[in-house]
Amino acid sequence: MRAGYLARWRGEDFEAFPAPTPEGLWVRLYADRPRDGFDFVREGRYRRVVLGAEVERIVYLRPVALWRGEPFLLRSDENGWAHLEYTGGDAATAARLGCAAGERGVYSVRARVSELTGVRSEAIELSLPT
Structure with a gap:
């Protein structure tokens, strides 16, 4: 699971x-197979560039989980x-968990993947130009 953007264009994500x-927002759309109007990038990767105004929705997906x-x-x-x-x-909770302090308010830690629960993608809706 990785972070990234997902756009809905002409009813498809x-x-x-x-x-x-x-000049405004442009959105590069990617498909894994040939599609009308998409250019070949490499095997399994096709791209089309559209105006942001043509996109119905854009979300940023980020993986989240619970640890302890x-x-x-x-x-x-x-x-692993x-x-x-x-x-x-x-x-105080970050310190109790053994997180290392990075930049202000950012605390990180390494943990075994097997200890994670509730792993999911969280969608953050972006505002589109009108």
Whole structure:
């Protein structure tokens, strides 16, 4: 599970990358198979660029989980270990969990993936230009 953008265009959801420009918002849409109007990037990767105004919805998906009953953002996982950022907002709880303090208010820790519960993607809706 990884973080990224998802855009709904013409009733379908596509992996996306919004790109604000001085001329307005453009959105790169990606498909895993050939589609009308999409350009070949490489095998299994096709791209179409549309105006942000043509997109019905854009969400940012981010993986979240609970570790020891507390909420965390799942930054990465490999070889059975996860890099987590505490999102509970309580410095004392972060310290009790053994999190390392990074920049102000950011606490991170490594934990075994097997200890995580409630792993899911959280969708954050982005405002679209009108």
